[in-house]
Structure formats: structure tokens, C-alpha cells
Amino acid sequence: QVQLVESGGGLVQAGGSLRLSCAASGRPVSGYAMAWFRQAPGKEREFVATISGTTVGLTYYANSVKGRFTISRDSAKNTVYLQMNSLKPEDTAVYYCATRNGSYYYTRVSEYYYWGQGTQVTVSS
DSSP: OOEEEEEOOEEEETTOOEEEEEEEESSOSTTSOEEEEEEOTTSOOEEEEEEOSSSSOOEEEOTTTTTTEEEEEETTTTEEEEEEOSOOGGGOEEEEEEEOSSSSOOOOGGGOOEEOOOEEEEEEO
């Protein structure tokens, strides 16, 4: 059974940084695509960043976070991270970790089968 547990959310001022963690169990984070999505109140869940399950670990980002956020994985800890720098109030949302049954990444919510419970990120202006 695949389980994903996010942590690291919190309240931060604009311009600050946070690092989110997604601890996986049930299968390795390498070998399967992993992704971060977010959902703000009243809005649909949207893609943030993804890393492929291939050996190289190709990454892809939403335009809104490119250059500010970095996704990475630690196979030894079976954990995926999202380093968020230069945070803006519009980054405020619940952030979800997800994985799919394949190594190639996608940006659509429907492509991901396993989801964590989410962690709240609030950026104050």
C-alpha cells in the first residue's frame, strides 16, 4: 500500500522560504514520477512541480514557480522535497504530494493515483 505524508508547511512572510517534505512508504520514490500540486481556497488543484522516476530525475515546473521552487528526491530517505524560495502571498495554498504508476511525469491531476493529506502553506504580505 502506497502512502504519502507531507510535512514542512507553515506561516512565512513574503520573500521567505520553506521546504516541504513528502515521505513515501510502500514503494521507492525513484522509479515512479512524483509531483507537488497545490489548492487555494475556492480554486481548483493546480500543478506545481514534478520529477520523473527515471535515473536522471528530470524535473518540470509550473511557470508561476519556475526559478523559485526546486523539487528533489532522496532515495535513501525515500522522500521528495519541495524547496520554496522567494515566497509570495499568491503561493498560499494547501500543498499535496502525489505519485503515479509510471516513471514519466505529467502535469494533470488525473494522471496521479496516490495522494498525501496535504500541508498548509500561508504567505503573509
